[in-house]
Amino acid sequence: MDRSKVTRREFLRSLGIAAGAATLASCAPQVVKETVIVEKPVEKVVKETVIVEGTPQVVEKVITVAAPPAEPVTVTFWHVWGGTRTPLLREVLDNFEALNPGIKVEDTVQDGKTDTQKILTAMAAGSPPDLAMTHTWDVPMWAHKGGVIPLDGYVAKDGIDLYDVFYPAAVDGCTFDGKLTQLPFKLPTPLMLFYNKEIWAAKGLTENDIPKTWAELEEVCDVLLEMSGDVIDLLPFDICPVCGIGAENAFLEFLFTNNGYVVNQDATKVVFDSKEGMETLEWMLKIGEKFGGYDNVQKQFGATFAETRPAFYAGKMAMTMDGLWFHSMQMQEAPEMDMGVFALPVNQDNPDAKLGWSLAYGIPGYMICKGAAHPDEAWPVLWWITGGEGMCQFFAMQQRVSPQKKCNENPELSAGSPFFDFFMELNSLAEGRQSSPAFPKVFQAMLQMEEHALLKKMSPAEALAKYAAEAQEALDKAYD
Amino acid sequence: MERSVKRSWIQERTSRLSLKARKTLWGYFFVSPWIIGLLAFSVIPLLCVFYFSLTKYSVLEPPKFIGLANYEEMIHDELFWKSLYNTAYYVFFRLPLWLIVGLGLAMLLNRKERAIRIYRTGFYLPTIIPLVASSMLWLWLLNPQVGLINLTLRQFGIVAPNWLHDEKWAKMVIIWMGVWQVGQTMMIFLAGLQEIPEHLYEAAEIDGASGWQKLLRITLPMMTPTIFFNAVTGIISAFQVFGSAFIMTGGGPVNATLFFVLYLYRRAFQFLEMGFASGMAVVLFFIVLVLTALLFRSSKSWVHYERI
Numbered sequence: 150m151d152r153s154k155v156t157r158r159e160f161l162r163s164l165g166i167a168a169g170a171a172t173l174a175s176c177a178p179q180v181v182k183e184t185v186i187v188e189k190p191v192e193k194v195v196k197e198t199v200i201v202e203g204t205p206q207v208v209e210k211v212i213t214v215a216a217p218p219a220e221p222v223t224v225t226f227w228h229v230w231g232g233t234r235t236p237l238l239r240e241v242l243d244n245f246e247a248l249n250p251g252i253k254v255e256d257t258v259q260d261g262k263t264d265t266q267k268i269l270t271a272m273a274a275g276s277p278p279d280l281a282m283t284h285t286w287d288v289p290m291w292a293h294k295g296g297v298i299p300l301d302g303y304v305a306k307d308g309i310d311l312y313d314v315f316y317p318a319a320v321d322g323c324t325f326d327g328k329l330t331q332l333p334f335k336l337p338t339p340l341m342l343f344y345n346k347e348i349w350a351a352k353g354l355t356e357n358d359i360p361k362t363w364a365e366l367e368e369v370c371d372v373l374l375e376m377s378g379d380v381i382d383l384l385p386f387d388i389c390p391v392c393g394i395g396a397e398n399a400f401l402e403f404l405f406t407n408n409g410y411v412v413n414q415d416a417t418k419v420v421f422d423s424k425e426g427m428e429t430l431e432w433m434l435k436i437g438e439k440f441g442g443y444d445n446v447q448k449q450f451g452a453t454f455a456e457t458r459p460a461f462y463a464g465k466m467a468m469t470m471d472g473l474w475f476h477s478m479q480m481q482e483a484p485e486m487d488m489g490v491f492a493l494p495v496n497q498d499n500p501d502a503k504l505g506w507s508l509a510y511g512i513p514g515y516m517i518c519k520g521a522a523h524p525d526e527a528w529p530v531l532w533w534i535t536g537g538e539g540m541c542q543f544f545a546m547q548q549r550v551s552p553q554k555k556c557n558e559n560p561e562l563s564a565g566s567p568f569f570d571f572f573m574e575l576n577s578l579a580e581g582r583q584s585s586p587a588f589p590k591v592f593q594a595m596l597q598m599e600e601h602a603l604l605k606k607m608s609p610a611e612a613l614a615k616y617a618a619e620a621q622e623a624l625d626k627a628y629d
Numbered sequence: 630m631e632r633s634v635k636r637s638w639i640q641e642r643t644s645r646l647s648l649k650a651r652k653t654l655w656g657y658f659f660v661s662p663w664i665i666g667l668l669a670f671s672v673i674p675l676l677c678v679f680y681f682s683l684t685k686y687s688v689l690e691p692p693k694f695i696g697l698a699n700y701e702e703m704i705h706d707e708l709f710w711k712s713l714y715n716t717a718y719y720v721f722f723r724l725p726l727w728l729i730v731g732l733g734l735a736m737l738l739n740r741k742e743r744a745i746r747i748y749r750t751g752f753y754l755p756t757i758i759p760l761v762a763s764s765m766l767w768l769w770l771l772n773p774q775v776g777l778i779n780l781t782l783r784q785f786g787i788v789a790p791n792w793l794h795d796e797k798w799a800k801m802v803i804i805w806m807g808v809w810q811v812g813q814t815m816m817i818f819l820a821g822l823q824e825i826p827e828h829l830y831e832a833a834e835i836d837g838a839s840g841w842q843k844l845l846r847i848t849l850p851m852m853t854p855t856i857f858f859n860a861v862t863g864i865i866s867a868f869q870v871f872g873s874a875f876i877m878t879g880g881g882p883v884n885a886t887l888f889f890v891l892y893l894y895r896r897a898f899q900f901l902e903m904g905f906a907s908g909m910a911v912v913l914f915f916i917v918l919v920l921t922a923l924l925f926r927s928s929k930s931w932v933h934y935e936r937i
Contacts, residue, residue, distance in 0.1 A: 262875070266898040273688045290901055294689035380788055451773050452794040452882065460774040519689070589899055600883050604796075 222526045223253045227268065228282040228515075229261040237546045241539045245530060252526050268518065272296060277518035279527035283331055285511045286588040292325040293586035293628070298517040299328040303528045314536045319552035322512030322581030331514035332535035336552040338575040339493060339507035340402045342386060343475055344468040345461070346487040348373070352467075356489065361504060362497035363406075363432055370439055373467040379441050381449050386468035387457045388437045388446060389603055397454075397472055398592075400599040403429045405508060406493045408501040411595065412510070416585035417624060421595055422617035428496065430602050430609040443603040462486065473572045477547060490568050492575065505575050511584035512552075550576050590623035675914075682908035687901040699908035709909070711884050712892035715800065719888065720867040723804045727863050728856060731811045735818035736848070749819070756812030764876040767806055768793070793878050796885045803873050803886060814859050821855030822848070853932040861921055868917050889913060 230238045235258055242254045257278075259267060265287060271277045283291075291297050304311060311320045311329070319333040349355070352372050360366040375383035389399040401411065409425030412418060420426070437443040451457045454471060461469040462483040469475075470493075479488060495502035515535060517527050533539035541556035550572040551557055557573055566572075585591065598616035601607045607615070646654070657664070682699055684692035703709045738749050755763065770776050773791040782789040792802045829847050838846065849856075871890040874880060880887035880895070889909065897906035 266894075269688050269898060269901075291689060294687045294901065296689040447794050447882075448791045449773055449788065451791060455768070456772055456774075456791075456794075459772065463775065465774060593895075593899075597884075600881065604883055606883055 221251050221253045222523050223255050224280060224523050224527045224530050225278040226254055226256040226280040226527075226530065227259050227264065227278040228256060229259050229264055230282075231258045231261075234547065238534075238543060240546075241534065241543045242530075244542065245533045245539055249529060252530065254530055272518060272520055275520060276522075277520050279517060279521040279523050280515055280531055281518050282334070283514055283516050285337070285509075285513045286584050286592060288323075288330050288514070288516060289325045289511060289584050290586040290589060291516075292328070292330040296519050297330045298519055298521065298524055299330060300332065300517065300528070300531075301329050303532075304329060307532070309532075309536065311536075314554065315552050316554060316576060316579070318509055318579040318581030319512055320581070321583065322509045323514055324583050326583075331512075331516040332531055333512045333514040333552040334535060334540075335513060336550070336576050336579055336581075337507070337509045337512065338473050338550070338572060338579055339405060339505070340397055340399065340470050340472055341490050341492055341575070342468045342470055343461075343479070343488055343490045345464065345466075346489050348383070348464060348467045349489075359489075359491045360494045362494050363436075364497050366494045367436060367439070370436065374439060376441070379445055381440055381446070382465075384440060384446065384450055384460070384466045386466060386470060387450055388433055388440070388443055389599065390452070390454055390457050390470050398596065398599075399470060400429065400433065400595065402470070402493055402507070403433060405506060406502060406504075407432075407496040407499050408503065408506075410508065412585065412588075412591065412624065414582075416510075416583065416588070416627075419591065419617045419620045419624060421598075421620075422613040425499070426613060427609060428499075430599065430613065432496070433599075433603060434609065437603065442605070444605070447604075458482070473550065473568075473575075476566065476568050477549070490571060503578070505578045507575070507579050509579055509581045510588055512581055552576075585624055585627045587623040587627035591620040594620035594623065678907045678910050678914075681904055682911045684904045684907075685902075686904040686907070688903055689901065692904065695904070699905045702905060703908060703912070708884065708887065708892055712887050712889045715885065715887055716868060716870065716889040718800055719804060719870050720864065722801070723807050723867050723870075724860065724863050726804065726808050727811055727814060727867075728859055730808050731814035731859065732818050732852070732856070734811065734815045735822055738815070739819055739822045749816075752815060753812035755810045758810070760872040761876060763806070763810070764873050767802075767873075768877055771802065793886075794882045796882050799878055799882060799885045803870070803877075806873055807867075807870070814863070817859060818852070818855055821852050825851045850933050854934055857924070857928050857932045861924055864920055864924065865917055868913060 226242075228238070238256065242256060246253060259282075264282070265284060268277060268281050288297060292299075315333060316336055319336050320329075323329060323331050323333055349358075354369065354372060358369060360369050370385035373383060373385040375381070404411070404421065404426060407425045407429045409421065409423060409429060411421045413420050434443070437446060440446050450460050450466065457466065457469060458471075458475075458478075460466045462479075476488075476490070479486060492505040495504050515531055517524050517531065521527055534543065536553055540551055540553045541559070544551040544556055545559065548566045548569070550569065557576075594616040597619075598612045601616075602609045602612035606612075681692060683694060683696060685695050685698075686692035734752055738745060738752065758766075770778055771792045773779050773789070773794075778792075779789045790798050792798045825848065829851070830843060833843050833847060869890050870888050871894065874886040874888050874891050875894070878886040880891055890913070893906045893909040893913075896902045896909065
């Protein structure tokens with residue numbers, strides 16, 4: 150036998166001895182060196198956005214904070230603040246970290262269409278994010294099934310009066326079965342009508358002609374409309390820009406202008422098939438007929454915000470129904486446009502209809518996920534970006550109206566945006582209400598109803614009856 | 630002098646087995662990583678889906694056994710049948726188009742010409758564009774006011790429909806979007822065409838066969854194995870149509886593009902009804918299984934594997 154060669158047996162034996170030695174070494178008691186940490190205050194530079202003459206500006210200031218502990222806790226935060234808002238949010242979170250050296254925030258931008266799926270998958274895998282952004286009607290469904298950590302304990306511990314900090318609608322819309330399930334990041338104001346002032350002026354219309362009733366809106370549409378045969382050369386406005394798609398919905402908005410509701414107070418009964426619902430649907434059909442029918446409008450201009458906005462920018466639509474976020478989009482996409490805005494007009498035949506009123510069935514916000522690794526550390530982050538200074542910073546950078554009252558008291562914000570005070574007024578008129586766990590299904594049924602009615606697949610009465618029944622069935626099974 | 634050889638414990642245990650058995654065991658040992666992957670990522674999840682289809686399951690709570698209630702609900706669910714119809718429509722039109730266009734392009738590109746590689750690359754490129762990017766691109770192309778397609782048609786006085794929001798056109802547009810990405814199928818056909826022996830065409834040329842006769846008598850019969858392969862993979866992928874409808878139409882207008890997997894997704898992730906969604910997945914599995922089995926069965930009569 151050649152002793153210079155290592156046999157297979159010898160090799161395996163050596164490997165086994167080495168593995169055993171490594172195992173023993175790892176099990177051996179470790180020598181602990183005791184280190185005494187002397188906490189010294191440190192200076193940190195934080196960035197803060199202030200409004201100077203109506204323009205957000207970033208300034209740096211030096212603050213003194215306690216020295217960070219050896220191992221800061223990392224809070225994971227999933228959100229959909231993409232595009233230009235990603236660095237803005239990061240700045241806000243960096244400021245939080247500077248003030249709270251024991252907590253690091255690791256934020257991840259998700260896609261708004263698939264984030265719910267990812268959160269659910271992460272929960273199933275036992276590794277959800279600590280903090281997650283929510284969609285308007287997801288939370289009651291999730292809370293009902295135990296997917297959300299209630300926040301009442303944290304609020305009580307910190308002695309917070311939520312109604313002092315937020316608008317009432319924002320708080321009411323964040324509760325489920327008496328428990329606070331999330332904190333709001335925005336207050337849904339109703340859709341409104343943005344109009345092209347140049348086109349209005351060309352047609353001889355002024356701000357005095359801004360319609361306050363459905364009848365007045367019809368008259369303004371008659372003045373603005375330019376049509377040759379079926380071809381619409383100038384569309385006054387798209388009657389239903391998000392029919393069949395999306396959380397914002399024209400039928401819902403016009404229903405509010407007729408003092409209508411989707412479900413009753415305790416969300417156990419469908420009521421969008423009420424007299425108000427029928428009137429609203431019939432009126433939408435009637436005004437659509439002025440433009441050759443809703444299908445003709447959809448054919449030439451589109452059925453979603455994304456499709457109709459280019460036509461508005463190009464001067465092919467005199468008005469567009471959109472949300473308060475549209476102002477900041479227009480500033481980037483068509484800054485040269487001279488634009489005005491007004492609230493959706495109300496039904497003149499309904500004495501209870503209130504101009505600018507809306508009802509939010511649930512509010513989008515942020516929640517602490519069930520199974521979060523660091524729920525206690527996630528709470529101060531959550532408070533910072535909703536009820537704290539972080540919310541004011543983040544929304545000031547975007548010149549947006551905040552659900553937190555204090556943020557909107559900055560006079561420089563109203564100086565920076567011509568519509569700020571108008572948005573604030575709508576904010577104050579909004580009511581919030583807890584929605585049912587079955588609300589996604591109710592809303593889906595409502596979308597089907599308006600699509601089938603406006604595209605004349607069914608009469609309004611048939612569509613309302615069929616889909617109200619479907620929605621009611623979903624409500625009846627909500628707590629099964 | 631006798632040498633005693635000490636045996637390892639594996640050798641002790643397998644020494645009673647035949648050589649063939651030992652070789653088989655070693656074979657399984659070496660493919661075990663793949664087997665473990667198959668079990669962990671395919672077989673076990675499949676069995677789980679079968680189980681969850683018999684439960685009420687939201688992911689946030691433990692599953693609750695309800696027997697066949699999900700399947701009973703499916704039978705009475707209008708949107709379930711609508712989504713099945715939409716998907717069948719999609720498969721019925723997309724599959725033949727996919728095969729015809731793929732084979733046609735491959736035949737056009739099966740030439741020895743200068744710059745043919747550039748053409749092949751050009752036709753293949755749409756395949757590698759991510760679905761989201763291509764969907765956004767098509768959304769802009771198909772915009773009714775400012776999209777290139779409608780603007781061009783308007784120059785000729787044609788008021789085109791809103792392609793994605795017209796009940797009559799939405800499905801067809803999504804079908805053609807799928808055909809636009811036929812590059813991979815085209816390459817497989819191209820490989821098959823290049824396998825056909827030249828001497829068959831030479832012999833046909835000598836016998837005075839026309840181009841059409843060569844196509845029907847030589848090309849197509851020799852391509853049947855490739856056509857069969859693309860048909861099987863085409864059916865499987867077509868039944869799973871989801872992304873383009875999810876991004877571009879959301880299932881509308883009036884559920885015209887509510888495909889099966891899209892509706893499954895909605896029930897699973899928007900309504901948290903994983904049990905019902907699992908049931909739909911089981912139904913889809915059996916539909917595809919049956920159709921694939923029928924295709925395999927029929928292949929005996931029209932697929933020719935003989936090579937001359």
